[in-house]
Amino acid sequence: MTQQQPATEPLSKEMQDCIQACMACHGVCEETMSACLQRGGEAQTRVMRALLDCSEMTRMCADMMMRRSPLYNEMCMMCAQACDLCAEACLSMPEDELMTRCAESCRRCSEMCRAMAGAPM
Numbered sequence: 001m002t003q004q005q006p007a008t009e010p011l012s013k014e015m016q017d018c019i020q021a022c023m024a025c026h027g028v029c030e031e032t033m034s035a036c037l038q039r040g041g042e043a044q045t046r047v048m049r050a051l052l053d054c055s056e057m058t059r060m061c062a063d064m065m066m067r068r069s070p071l072y073n074e075m076c077m078m079c080a081q082a083c084d085l086c087a088e089a090c091l092s093m094p095e096d097e098l099m100t101r102c103a104e105s106c107r108r109c110s111e112m113c114r115a116m117a118g119a120p121m
Contacts, residue, residue: 015065018076018112022062025083025109029055032090032102047089051102054086058109065116076117083110 011019033051061079064072087106090099 018116021112022058026058050086050089057082076113080113
């Protein structure tokens with residue numbers, strides 16, 4: 001674990017970028033889940049579970065970084081794993097443009113979170 005940054009200091013550029021990537025990924029996961037639910041039977045349980053896990057994890061990860069939680073490193077690693085699983089699940093439907101966009105957002109978020117997990121706050 002790293003030392004906690006005082007709340008009066010601004011967040012690093014890397015952390016701000018990671019927070020933005022997490023929130024963008026959260027948004028596209030929510031949008032994709034909604035589209036899957038509207039389609040009905042087409043959505044696979046594995047894909048929906050991955051979307052839900054990723055959506056929740058990215059939101060929580062962003063929240064923890066914003067409040068400078070001393071647990072953000074571990075959360076970033078877990079978030080990266082959830083994003084990887086979600087990207088893999090979304091790519092199981094390569095003909096779906098929204099799924100492809102979601103997978104791309106998940107991959108970007110995963111990369112940012114992995115980098116942040118090893119970076120000082």
